[in-house]
Amino acid sequence: MPVEEFVAGWISGALGLVLGYPFDTVKLLGFFKGMSFPIASIAVVNSVLFGIYSNTLLALTATSHQERRAQPPSYAHIFMAGCTGGFLQAYFLAPFDLIKVRLQNQTEPRAKPGSPPPRYRGPVHCAASIFQEEGPRGLFRGAWALTLRDTPTMGIYFITYECLCHQSTPEGQNPSSATVLVAGGFAGITSWVTATPLDVIKSRMQMAGLNQRAHRGVLDCIVSSARQEGLGVFFRGLTINSARAFPVNAVTFLSYEYLLHLWQ
Numbered sequence: 001m002p003v004e005e006f007v008a009g010w011i012s013g014a015l016g017l018v019l020g021y022p023f024d025t026v027k028l029l030g031f032f033k034g035m036s037f038p039i040a041s042i043a044v045v046n047s048v049l050f051g052i053y054s055n056t057l058l059a060l061t062a063t064s065h066q067e068r069r070a071q072p073p074s075y076a077h078i079f080m081a082g083c084t085g086g087f088l089q090a091y092f093l094a095p096f097d098l099i100k101v102r103l104q105n106q107t108e109p110r111a112k113p114g115s116p117p118p119r120y121r122g123p124v125h126c127a128a129s130i131f132q133e134e135g136p137r138g139l140f141r142g143a144w145a146l147t148l149r150d151t152p153t154m155g156i157y158f159i160t161y162e163c164l165c166h167q168s169t170p171e172g173q174n175p176s177s178a179t180v181l182v183a184g185g186f187a188g189i190t191s192w193v194t195a196t197p198l199d200v201i202k203s204r205m206q207m208a209g210l211n212q213r214a215h216r217g218v219l220d221c222i223v224s225s226a227r228q229e230g231l232g233v234f235f236r237g238l239t240i241n242s243a244r245a246f247p248v249n250a251v252t253f254l255s256y257e258y259l260l261h262l263w264q
């Protein structure tokens with residue numbers, strides 16, 4: 001199994017993350033006080049995504065990353081490889097994402113004067129507390145909703161990227177850096193636009209262990225959220241997700257392509 005894609009995915013994920021830092025700081029306040037935890041987590045997840053995507057394409061089409069410009073894979077294969085990468089990365093992402101959501105949701109009470117101290121002191125304390133209070137399976141709370149969110153949207157992510165690159169690049173040539181930046185940026189936006197409704201549901205399921213508002217499952221959470229708050233609830237965070245997605249994914253794809261080009 002070629003490993004360059006995993007390494008390039010790790011580095012490009014870390015670079016994208018650094019660029020997305022101001023947006024994540026707005027969204028998460030305390031979470032990104034230190035960069036080591038997000039780099040160790042999100043970059044690993046990106047490495048799984050890109051590594052599995054590329055190796056699945058290799059298995060489906062018998063072409064390596066370099067050969068794919070001359071022999072482009074079909075969109076069905078790209079979609080299947082993207083979905084496979086999304087499905088597997090969701091399980092790596094689940095515990096890190098849970099910690100992020102729990103920390104994010106405790107920032108509001110902290111802002112009010114006289115409010116009790118935050119429940120979690122940081123990512124490690126948060127992970128240990130969830131493990132103690134909710135058991136090892138508690139760390140995977142919301143993983144199913146995360147899988148539903150990421151499996152199809154990662155297919156959309158890679159299809160958008162490859163389609164835009166293909167359309168703006170002469171046959172058999174490598175896309176220019178400008179094309180990679182724009183295609184990567186739009187891939188990020190389309191994936192986040194389609195992911196946002198399930199992102200909302202996923203976050204609610206992840207909070208369920210804490211606020212005693214148990215949901216019977218993903219469907220129950222979708223129905224009760226829509227009933228209580230209307231359909232608009234599924235688009236919460238859409239603007240900030242999209243604004244963050246363009247620069248983060250433009251840089252992620254540019255650095256990923258650059259590194260693979262360098263190592264080939």
Ligand SMILES: CN(C)C(=N)NCCC[C@H](N)C(=O)O
Nearest residue numbers: 153157188191192195245248
């Ligand atoms: C849930 N969705 C839509 C995605 N994860 N999309 C792929 C983008 C990944 C990138 N690290 C980012 O955070 O934007």
